[in-house]
Amino acid sequence: MSSSATVRTARRRTLRIAAAVLTAAAGLTLTACSGADATGAKPAGRVDSGAAAVESNGTGSSAGAQESDAQAGSGAKADAQADAKPDAKVGGTGKGSGSAQAGGGGGAGVQRCHTSGLKAAFATGGDAVPDPDASGGTTASIVLTNKGSSSCKIGGFPGVDLKSENGGERWSLARSSKAFSSITLQPGDSTDFTLNLAMTKEETGFYQPAYADVTPPNETTSLTVEWPWGTLVDQRGATHPGTFVNPIG
Incomplete structure (x- = not known):
């Protein structure tokens, strides 16, 4: 093989190696960008959700605890409404009672x-x-x-x-x-x-x-x-x- 052919062969090997190096580098760059996007989106979503939970109840409790608190709150509200109804009923009865208005003045209607x-x-x-x-x-x-x-x-x-x-x-x-x-x-x-x-x-x-x-x-x-x-x-x-x-x- 002549010296000029040897030089061309060596140059092609150098170009292939350089191309391979560039390809590998490009692959690594693409893989790193893709991984950052995947891992950056999902944790961000979880963090936002967790922050919202903390703000809603002020204690940082879990979603299940929030549901329990909500149910307890609903139960307390229902109990309060139930307590209010008898009070209103008693008040109405008392207001319309002739004996209560008479109050010991000789009996009702005297x-x-x-x-x-x-x-x-x-x-x-x-x-x-x-x-x-x-x-x-x-x-x-x-x-x-x-x-x-x-x-x-x-x-x-x-x-x-x-x-x-x-x-x-x-x-x-x-x-x-x-x-x-x-x-x-x-x-x-x-x-x-x-x-x-x-x-x-x-x-x-x-x-x-x-x-x-x-x-x-x-x-x-x-x-x-x-x-x-x-x-x-x-x-x-x-x-x-x-x-x-x-x-x-």
């Missing part, structure tokens, strides 16, 4: 006694008759009877106005300082109150009532009864008269 449902009369039998000779004063009783068909409640001071035969001279009696409470009258039941009386037999300085107008507590109309007794000491202008009204019961 109203106060009105003038139209009462009748009044002086008690005149036995010890009810006032003693005109009593030096320290005496008493008379006025009886109030429930003439209606339902129960009613009464208590406190009635108003009592004494008036003359022609009604021209009136005496609104003062009230005592005694304590009082209310009572319930069934149909036909009665209660009473007393009048302290300063009676007199003198021919002067007296007042002779003909009637007594009795106004039940908290009412504006009165019941008129005849005065069955004698004369009273006229103390219509006195600060502490001996004739005055006591409370019912």
Whole structure:
């Protein structure tokens, strides 16, 4: 082989080797890029998912724990709703209950006694008759009877106005300082109150009532009864008269 042929052969070997080296390098480069893309996408997706889980519950718990927490939250919400319904029901029942609104005021539906449902009369039998000779004063009783068909409640001071035969001279009696409470009258039941009386037999300085107008507590109309007794000491202008009204019961 001539020297020129030997040189060409050596040059072709050098070119093949260089080409092979370039090919191998190119293959390695492509493989590295492909691997980086695959391993870079998937872990990135998992990291994003994990970060989202941490932000959603603030504890970094797993998805299964999140589902459990969600179920627990739903259960708590359902329990809260269940607890709220009985409360609302009880409140509604309480609001519509007549006995609850009455609250110990003599029973459900018991109203106060009105003038139209009462009748009044002086008690005149036995010890009810006032003693005109009593030096320290005496008493008379006025009886109030429930003439209606339902129960009613009464208590406190009635108003009592004494008036003359022609009604021209009136005496609104003062009230005592005694304590009082209310009572319930069934149909036909009665209660009473007393009048302290300063009676007199003198021919002067007296007042002779003909009637007594009795106004039940908290009412504006009165019941008129005849005065069955004698004369009273006229103390219509006195600060502490001996004739005055006591409370019912």
